[in-house]
């Protein structure tokens with residue numbers, strides 16, 4: 001993939017990012033939950049202001065009450081303060097976050113009382129990932145509603161499924177418990193970043209019985225914005241380089257997951 005842009009395309013793409021706005025009908029713009037959903041951004045810089053215990057408890061409660069397949073609640077949450085993260089991983093919480101929740105897909109707990117998916121490891125794994133991800137999003141949104149910002153991580157700082165093998169060992173996780181992501185929480189330092197380029201609804205949504213194939217021009221435009229946005233926020237890296245960082249870890253993650261899920 002040729003992943004570089006000329007100066008004109010770079011400027012045009014940055015302009016489009018800065019102009020990007022959620023698309024909500026004016027009559028609904030005051031809805032409290034919609035406002036929270038539209039405002040949310042992945043935040044990667046936090047102030048030193050601590051997240052109070054009762055606020056963090058409310059965030060966890062939103063995760064506990066999330067929907068799940070047959071109400072199996074196939075998740076576990078490991079909670080951290082900045083101190084306990086440092087003690088556990090010998091490195092600071094990414095982005096100076098104040099709290100973290102490692103979200104795991106957990107088929108171990110329910111299996112103690114019911115064998116819901118005998119002989120179906122991929123179904124069991126997928127169900128656990130779906131449910132735990134919903135709990136994660138519920139926590140993320142509860143935080144946003146309480147003015148606490150967050151970012152989900154699968155990679156940075158030994159935090160998620162790309163480090164699942166390491167985390168399984170480090171946290172002595174039983175079989176059937178699979179690290180998926182860490183959510184970092186804290187009060188944002190400074191303004192929120194602009195909305196990264198989201199695909200238009202007509203590319204991701206089709207109302208007929210036939211899948212809608214991508215429009216290459218729309219995808220090229222999106223990719224140009226991704227490249228430009230990455231370049232603007234990471235002077236010494238690129239979107240291409242970022243994908244390679246992931247690729248370098250993915251072989252290991254694939255082997256770890258095979259070991260954990262398909263053994």
Ligand SMILES: Cc1cc2nc3c(=O)[nH]c(=O)nc-3n(C[C@H](O)[C@H](O)[C@H](O)COP(=O)(O)O)c2cc1C
Nearest residue numbers: 040041042043044151152153154155156181195196
């Ligand atoms: C499951 C998941 C894993 C993610 N992992 C990382 C990560 O490892 N590092 C990171 O900086 N952002 C990570 N993100 C944040 C995404 O980069 C971010 O959601 C995306 O760029 C869209 O931006 P927005 O959340 O502000 O809409 C992750 C998001 C999700 C949902």
